[in-house]
Structure formats: C-alpha cells, structure tokens
Amino acid sequence: MTALRPGTAKASADGSRLPSLTGMRFIASLMVFVCHAFTYGIFNDKGLSESLVTYVSKLGFVGVGFFFILSGFVLTWSARDTDRPLTFWRRRLVKIYPNHLVTWAAGLVLMVWIGGYAATVSNTVPSFFLIQAWFPVEDVFFGTNGPSWSLAAELLFYLSFPWLVRWVRAIPEQRLWRWAGYLFVGVVVVAVASQLLPSDPKMPYYPISWYQYWFVYCMPLTRLFEFALGIVMARIVQTGRWIPLGLGGALLTLVPGYALTVWLPDAYGIVAPTVIPLALIVAAGAAADVRGLSSPFRGRLIVHLGELSFAFYMVHMLVMWYGPMGRVPGRTWDTLPALGMIVLTFALTTAVAWILYRVVEVPAVRRFSNPRTPREKAAAPDRPLTDVVG
Numbered sequence: 221m222t223a224l225r226p227g228t229a230k231a232s233a234d235g236s237r238l239p240s241l242t243g244m245r246f247i248a249s250l251m252v253f254v255c256h257a258f259t260y261g262i263f264n265d266k267g268l269s270e271s272l273v274t275y276v277s278k279l280g281f282v283g284v285g286f287f288f289i290l291s292g293f294v295l296t297w298s299a300r301d302t303d304r305p306l307t308f309w310r311r312r313l314v315k316i317y318p319n320h321l322v323t324w325a326a327g328l329v330l331m332v333w334i335g336g337y338a339a340t341v342s343n344t345v346p347s348f349f350l351i352q353a354w355f356p357v358e359d360v361f362f363g364t365n366g367p368s369w370s371l372a373a374e375l376l377f378y379l380s381f382p383w384l385v386r387w388v389r390a391i392p393e394q395r396l397w398r399w400a401g402y403l404f405v406g407v408v409v410v411a412v413a414s415q416l417l418p419s420d421p422k423m424p425y426y427p428i429s430w431y432q433y434w435f436v437y438c439m440p441l442t443r444l445f446e447f448a449l450g451i452v453m454a455r456i457v458q459t460g461r462w463i464p465l466g467l468g469g470a471l472l473t474l475v476p477g478y479a480l481t482v483w484l485p486d487a488y489g490i491v492a493p494t495v496i497p498l499a500l501i502v503a504a505g506a507a508a509d510v511r512g513l514s515s516p517f518r519g520r521l522i523v524h525l526g527e528l529s530f531a532f533y534m535v536h537m538l539v540m541w542y543g544p545m546g547r548v549p550g551r552t553w554d555t556l557p558a559l560g561m562i563v564l565t566f567a568l569t570t571a572v573a574w575i576l577y578r579v580v581e582v583p584a585v586r587r588f589s590n591p592r593t594p595r596e597k598a599a600a601p602d603r604p605l606t607d608v609v610g
Contacts, residue, residue, distance in 0.1 A: 238297065240467070240505040241290060242526035243517030248283040248290075249529040252367075253536050253569065255280030257562045259425065262545060264552045273425050278481045281437070281490050282474070284370060286498050288443050291377055292450025293502050296385055297458070305382040311589045312378040316371055316530075318584035319576060323534045324348055327364030330542045339364075350375050356434040366537050373440040377447040388451045393459045400452045400499065406445040407492050411436055414487040428486040436487045446495060453503040462507050467515055470504035473497040525570075531581055532573035539569045 259277045263269045299308075328344060331337045340359070346352040347363025353372035355361060361369055391399055417431040426433065435442060456462055473496070480493035508515045517523075525532075540546050545565045553561060 238294065238506050238509045239523050240509050240515040240517040241294060241502065243515075243519065243522040244286070244501070244505055244526065245290070245529040246522055246525035246532075247517070248286040249533045249536075251279040251283035251286075252533060253566065255283070256537060256540060257545070257565060260540060260545065261550075262552050262558045262561060264554050264558075268555065275482060277425060278478065278489070281481060282478065282494050282498070284437075285446060285491060285494055286502070287370070288373065288377070288446040289450040289453070289495075289498050289502055291374060292381075292384075292447040292452075293454045293506065294450075295381055296388070296451045296454035297506070299381075299385055303382075308382060309378060312374075314585055314588040315581075316374065318580045319531055319534050320350065320368055320371055322576060322580050323365045323538065324363075324368065326535075327538055330538060331364055334542050334547075353438050353440055356431055356439075358430065361434070361438065365534070367533055369438060373438075373443045373447075376440040376444065380444065380447075381451075384448055385451055388448070388455055391452075391455070393455075393461055396452055396456045396459065396461055400449060400456070403445050403449040403452065404492075404495055407495050408488075410442045410445070411487045411490070411492055426486070426490075428490075432487050433490070437490050443491075446491070449495065449499050450502065453499050454506070457503050457506050457510070462503060465500060465504055466513070467501070467504040467508045470497070470500040473500055528570070528573045528577050531576040532569060535572045535576060536569045539565055539572060543568055 255277050258272045259269075261269060263272070324347060328339060331343075332339050337343075342357070342360045343363055346355060346360050347365065347368055350368065350372045352361050352363050353369040363369075388396075388399075414432040414435045417429065417435055419429045419432075421430050422428070423430055423433050437443075474494065477494040477497040481489045483489065484493060505515065505517065507513075509518070517526075543565055545561050552558070
C-alpha cells in the first residue's frame with residue numbers, strides 16, 4: 221500500500237498545502253454564520269422561526285466540530301520531528317491571539333457603548349485570557365465576544381499536541397482505524413456522562429440544561445477527543461491506510477449524520493452524530509489534494525474565503541449584535557426583508573473580516589511566527605499549514 225505523504229509524486233503542485241481543506245474552512249464558518257443569523261429571531265413568521273431553530277440551528281455544531289477535527293489533522297500534517305514545543309506554541313499563539321485581542325477589545329467597547337452592558341471582571345478577564353470555556357457560568361463563558369470560547373479549547377489542543385502527536389505516531393499503522401473508533405466512543409461516553417449533571421436551568425433553544433450543554437459542547441477537555449481524532453485521521457492518510465472513499469462519498473455521510481443531530485434528544489445530538497462524517501470529509505479532502513483529484517473546494521475564490529474564515533468567525537457575532545440586524549433588540553421583519561438583512565450582515569462581516577485579516581492577522585503572522593535563531597529555523601516546517609478555530 222502506497223503511503224500518501226506531502227510532496228509525493230501523486231500530489232498536485234500545491235498538494236502538500238491541502239487547499240481543499242482551506243476551502244472547507246469557509247463552508248464551516250458559513251455554517252456557523254447561518255446558524256446564528258437564521259436563529260437570531262428577526263423573522264415575523266413565528267412558524268418559520270421555530271422551524272429554523274429546529275432544522276438550521278444545528279449547523280453551528282457541525283461547523284465547530286469540523287474546525288476541531290481539522291486542527292488536529294493539519295497540525296499533524298505539517299508537524300516535523302525536529303519541531304520544538306516552544307517554537308510550535310509561539311506559531312499557534314501568533315496565529316490566534318492578535319485577532320482575538322482586537323475583537324475582544326472591540327467587543328468590550330461595543331458592549332458598553334452600544335449594548336449598554338456593564339463591564340465586570342467575570343465577563344472580561346476570563347475571555348481575555350481565553351479560559352472562559354472552563355467555567356459553566358454564562359456571563360463568564362460568553363464574555364465580550366461569544367465565539368472566542370472555542371479558542372479556549374484550541375489552547376488546550378495546542379498545549380497537548382506535542383505529546384498527543386508523539387503518542388499517535390507510536391500507534392502501529394494497522395491499529396489506527398481502531399483508535400479512531402475508540403475516540404468516537406469517547407465522544408459518546410461524554411454525552412452519556414452529561415446525563416449525571418443537573419437538568420436545570422434549561423437552554424433557551426435546545427431541550428437540554430445549560431450544564432449538560434456546557435459539558436458536551438463547550439468544555440475544552442471533552443472536545444479533546446475530536447482534536448485527537450483529527451491527528452489519527454492525518455496519520456491514516458499519511459501512512460496509506462485511507463480507505464477507497466472519495467470526497468463526494470464522504471460528503472454524503474454528513475446527510476444522515478445531520479439528520480441524527482436534529483432527531484436525537486438533548487446531549488446525544490450535539491456532537492456525536494457528525495463526528496465520523498466530519499473525520500471522513502477532512503481525510504477525503506486531503507487525500508484528493510495529495511492525489512491531484514478533482515475537488516469543489518480548491519477554486520481560487522473559495523480558498524481565499526477560507527483564508528479569511530478565522531477572521532470571519534471572530535467578527536460575525538459582533539456584526540450581528542451591533543450592526544443593522546441587531547441594532548434594535550427584538551426587531552423583526554417580513555421574510556424577504558429579513559433575508560436581505562442577513563445578506564447585508566454577511567457582506568459587512570466579510571468586509572470587516574478582510575480588514576482584520578489584512579491589517580492584523582497577516583502582518584502578525586509574518587512578523588512574529590518566523591524563526592529567529594538558526595536552531596529554530598532548522599526546526600521550523602518548510603511550508604507551515606495554518607488552521608482556523610470555530
């Protein structure tokens with residue numbers, strides 16, 4: 221069996237960069253945007269609003285799950301044996317912290333100035349240090365910019381990666397798929413264990429308590445299973461253990477997975493139903509790039525949007541909360557004007573994301589992620605991949 225490694229003869233010219241995964245990042249960030257925009261409560265039609273909550277709100281779960289699996293995959297794909305933990309951690313912090321600091325500060329100003337909320341220690345300090353997701357307290361968790369909670373999970377992923385990847389590399393190749401199964405079982409066990417937590421208070425939109433929701437979806441430690449699964453899937457592709465499943469077939473597995481997300485009750489439907497489909501999609505996209513096969517996610521526009529996706533994710537709720545759509549709390553529109561407001565919000569979010577990407581993210585990565593000493597230069601990957609958090 222031929223191993224599929226970056227730079228193999230079967231790879232396309234930029235196959236080691238995995239452009240399909242970059243393009244998929246935009247789709248995942250769009251899922252999160254659609255989830256939040258269409259369940260924001262701006263439709264006059266109450267029946268439509270209820271249907272959107274039932275059938276569309278779960279897209280956010282899928283998008284975030286994709287990013288967590290993707291993180292493990294691309295970090296493993298670009299890892300080198302000579303990479304030192306401190307060098308690796310610096311590159312990752314430089315990738316996420318500049319955007320976070322800018323959006324945290326913007327969220328703080330907008331929260332006080334436009335939102336009229338008081339800035340307290342609980343809703344500012346934990347989110348500044350990206351530890352808010354460890355606390356099952358809503359005021360702490362949402363902070364000044366709600367989506368940044370996922371960065372708290374990513375910090376745990378980054379801290380643990382040097383040891384996790386070493387452990388996965390020690391797994392015999394023939395047992396990698398078995399370990400992927402074990403990690404999926406871990407995700408299911410988390411959902412089962414959540415039933416031991418208090419059943420009140422309830423979430424506004426989901427038939428689940430806040431504590432159960434936090435434990436299954438938000439707590440960084442429980443999301444570590446998906447990150448580790450991404451690492452295992454990368455090793456499966458790299459070692460030639462990938463099954464003959466094309467990208468189209470992998471995408472189709474998401475249909476029953478999402479149906480289960482809608483149908484299964486409370487904690488069981490949040491993460492577990494789409495873990496396997498998302499892992500297959502990420503691996504199939506990488507395999508398609510390495511083999512030079514066709515992919516709908518490799519076009520110039522979608523790849524560029526994928527590069528903006530981290531900035532897009534970080535600003536989208538700020539634009540919703542404090543832009544035209546949320547400027548008047550509780551305001552609703554008829555269906556067509558509401559759709560127009562969502563389109564306008566998407567356009568504004570994309571514009572703000574482009575500015576953040578060009579003015580903050582790219583200069584910070586160029587300035588601070590490059591090795592400065594001969595030893596660091598020797599340890600740095602030649603063409604480091606980047607991932608995005610969601």
